[in-house]
Structures are given as structure tokens and as C-alpha cells.
Amino acid sequence: xxxxxxxxxxxxxxxxxxxxxxxxxxxxxxxxxxxxxxxxxxxxxxxxxxxxxxxxxxxxxxxxxxxxxxxxxxxxxxxxxxxxxxxxxxxxxxxxxxxxxxxxxxxxxxxxxxxxxxxxxxxxxxxxxxxxxxxxxxxxxxxxxxxxxxxxxxxxxxxxxxxxxxxxxxxxxxxxxxxxxxxxxxxxxxxxxxxxxxxxxxxxxxxxxxxxxxxxxxxxxxxxxxxxxxxxxxxxxxxxxxxxxxxxxxxxxxxxxxxxxxxxxxxxxxxxxxxxxxxxxxxxxxxxxxxxxxxxxxxxxxxxxxxxxx
Numbered sequence: 001x002x003x004x005x006x007x008x009x010x011x012x013x014x015x016x017x018x019x020x021x022x023x024x025x026x027x028x029x030x031x032x033x034x035x036x037x038x039x040x041x042x043x044x045x046x047x048x049x050x051x052x053x054x055x056x057x058x059x060x061x062x063x064x065x066x067x068x069x070x071x072x073x074x075x076x077x078x079x080x081x082x083x084x085x086x087x088x089x090x091x092x093x094x095x096x097x098x099x100x101x102x103x104x105x106x107x108x109x110x111x112x113x114x115x116x117x118x119x120x121x122x123x124x125x126x127x128x129x130x131x132x133x134x135x136x137x138x139x140x141x142x143x144x145x146x147x148x149x150x151x152x153x154x155x156x157x158x159x160x161x162x163x164x165x166x167x168x169x170x171x172x173x174x175x176x177x178x179x180x181x182x183x184x185x186x187x188x189x190x191x192x193x194x195x196x197x198x199x200x201x202x203x204x205x206x207x208x209x210x211x212x213x214x215x216x217x218x219x220x221x222x223x224x225x226x227x228x229x230x231x232x233x234x235x236x237x238x239x240x241x242x243x244x245x246x247x248x249x250x251x252x253x254x255x256x257x258x259x260x261x262x263x264x265x266x267x268x269x270x271x272x273x274x275x276x277x278x279x280x281x282x283x284x285x286x287x288x289x290x291x292x293x294x295x296x297x298x299x300x301x302x303x304x305x306x307x308x309x310x
Contacts, residue, residue, distance in 0.1 A: 031283045040280030057284035061269075064281075066261060070269045076171065077178060077265070078239035078296075085179040086232055089186035094220065096187070097194045107191070114184035122248015125177045129160035129249075161249060163257035170256060170263055177245050182238070186231045193227035194220070229304035233297055240293050243267040266292075 034040050035058070037051035045051070061067060096106050113121065128144045147157040159165040160173050201223070205215045221228070246254055246263050255262035264272070266289045273282035 031286055034280055035283035035287050037280050039278075040283075041277040042279055043277050051280070057280040058288070060281050061285045061288060064269075066264060067269070069262070070264045070266050073263055074240055074242065074265045074267075077174065077242050078236055080171075080175050081178045081182065082232060082235040082239055084175070085182040085186060086228065086235060088179065089183050089190055089231065090221075090224070090228070092183065093187050093190035093194055094216065096191055107188070110187050111184045113181050114188075118181060118244045119248040121181065122177065122245055125173065126161055126249045129173050131157070131159065131162050161256055163259075165256050167262060170250070173249060174245060174263065177249065178239075178242065181245065182235060186235070189227050189231055190224060193224045197223045225304075225308040229300070229308050233300045233304075236296050236300065237293055240289060240296070241267050243271070 036053055036055065038054045038056040039060075040051050040057070041049075092110065096103055096110075099106070129146050131143045131147065143151075143157055144160075146160065151157055158169060160169045197220070201219050202215065205219060210218075242265050246265065246268065250256060250263060253260035254264040254268050266285065270282045270285045270289070273279070273285065
């Protein structure tokens with residue numbers, strides 16, 4: 001009877017399958033195809049130009065003068081933001097799990113950045129760290145709240161995001177923003193994992209007189225290892241696709257005034273080529289990024305098999 005009614009299930013799934021094939025599967029196949037058409041461009045294709053098959057697009061990506069800068073910015077943001085955000089999320093999740101009377105309220109507060117437009121939040125961060133306008137003597141007319149706090153404690157204001165700022169200052173602002181923006185999802189996942197941990201483990205540790213740090217390291221972390229592995233893997237995948245945070249803070253120039261492109265990432269490089277009718281090069285860059293993400297994900301999964309306790 002079940003086999004006879006299988007056609008009904010496929011009929012119900014048909015609209016979703018058609019949409020998936022049109023908007024997901026075909027674009028992936030077409031991206032791979034375009035990446036091997038030398039110097040492919042949509043406008044040129046419409047004009048009837050024929051493209052030879054080869055790997056020139058990949059050569060153009062690798063030989064592009066800003067490719068190393070885009071790749072290094074992407075890797076740096078991933079390597080720095082994923083561990084920091086994961087550790088902070090774990091600490092906050094443990095703290096939230098222990099204060100039951102306001103847990104729901106705090107969960108809502110921490111989750112707000114996740115449902116807020118990232119570009120809008122980036123503009124707020126830019127205002128917080130910026131120095132706006134100049135007086136006749138060269139002093140800024142107004143400074144952001146971060147520099148105001150620094151000066152209130154006797155420090156010297158720092159040029160975080162304006163013209164002439166250093167890349168270290170720019171990266172610091174980006175890392176703070178990305179970590180803050182990544183926390184809500186990770187906290188939610190880890191908090192859900194904490195609430196499913198058997199309380200008998202903690203009761204046994206308490207009877208044995210185990211310290212809180214040892215309980216955290218020997219019980220909480222191993223029991224949460226599947227969730228930690230999950231947020232680390234998804235964190236790296238999201239980090240390699242970082243783009244909107246830089247646009248939100250620095251605009252489409254992908255860097256402070258006078259230093260456009262200094263903070264560009266792999267995704268930014270792809271968008272730049274799409275906008276300049278170099279879809280072949282953009283497709284090649286997208287596949288290179290995919291291979292990097294795939295390799296990093298496989299390494300994470302290999303490590304998680306040895307470290308994760310289910």
C-alpha cells in the first residue's frame with residue numbers, strides 16, 4: 001500500500017523540487033560551466049561572442065594583484081572571530097543557564113542582533129567608532145562614543161575607521177562587530193545543549209567536592225562538544241562569506257576613505273567582478289572559495305570525530 005501511494009508524496013514534493021532545481025541546482029551547475037569559459041561576460045555573451053574552454057579565469061583570479069589581500073583578510077577574520085565568539089558564547093550560555101529567573105528576558109536581549117539588519121548595525125558601529133568633521137585647528141567636531149569613553153579614562157582617541165586609519169584599527173572594529181553579531185546564534189545553540197545535559201553529572205561532581213572550573217572543563221565542555229563542533233563549523237563557513245559587515249561599516253569601498261579595497265574579502269572580490277561584467281572570473285573565484293570552505297569543513301569534521309563525545 002505504501003509503495004502504491006509513493007506517487008502522492010512525490011506529487012506534493014514536486015513544487016519544492018522544481019523551485020530547488022531552478023534556483024539552486026541549475027545556478028551551481030551554470031557557475032561551474034561559466035568558470036571554464038575564458039573571459040566570460042554576460043553582456044559579451046548576449047552580443048553573440050563565443051568563448052573558448054579553459055582555465056584562464058582561474059589564472060586571472062590567482063594572478064590578480066588584490067587576490068592575496070582578499071584571501072588574507074578573509075582568513076584573518078575567520079581565524080580571529082570564530083574562536084573568540086565561540087568562547088564568549090559558551091561563557092554567556094553557562095551564565096544564562098544558571099540565572100533561571102531572568103533567563104528568557106536575557107535570551108531575548110542577546111538574540112536581538114541576530115534579527116536586526118546587519119548593514120544597519122554596521123552603520124551604528126561606524127558612528128560609534130568614527131570621528132566626524134574637522135574644525136579649523138584640525139580637531140574633530142564630534143567623536144564617537146568609543147573614543148569618548150577612552151578619553152574619559154585618560155586615554156588618547158584612536159582613528160578607528162576614518163581616513164588615515166591603520167589596518168590594525170580597522171580590523172579591530174570589524175572583529176568586535178563580527179563577534180558581537182555572531183554571539184546570538186551560538187548562545188542559543190549552546191544554551192539549548194546545556195539544558196539537555198543530565199543534572200546527575202553535576203550533582204555527582206558536587207558530592208565529590210569538584211571545583212567549578214573542573215566541573216566546567218570535565219563535564220560541561222565534553223557534554224556540549226557536539227554543539228561546540230557545530231557552531232565552530234558553521235562559524236567558519238559564515239566567516240569565509242563575510243561581506244555585509246565591511247559594507248555596513250566602511251561602505252562599498254571596502255575600506256576607509258583613501259584606502260579603498262584594503263579590507264576586501266573573497267565575497268567582495270566576487271561581487272566586484274560580477275558588477276564589472278566579468279562573470280567568468282567571479283565564478284572561478286566562487287569555486288575557489290567553495291573549495292577552501294570545503295577543505296576547512298572537512299578538517300573540522302575530522303578533528304570533531306576525535307574530540308566530540310556523543
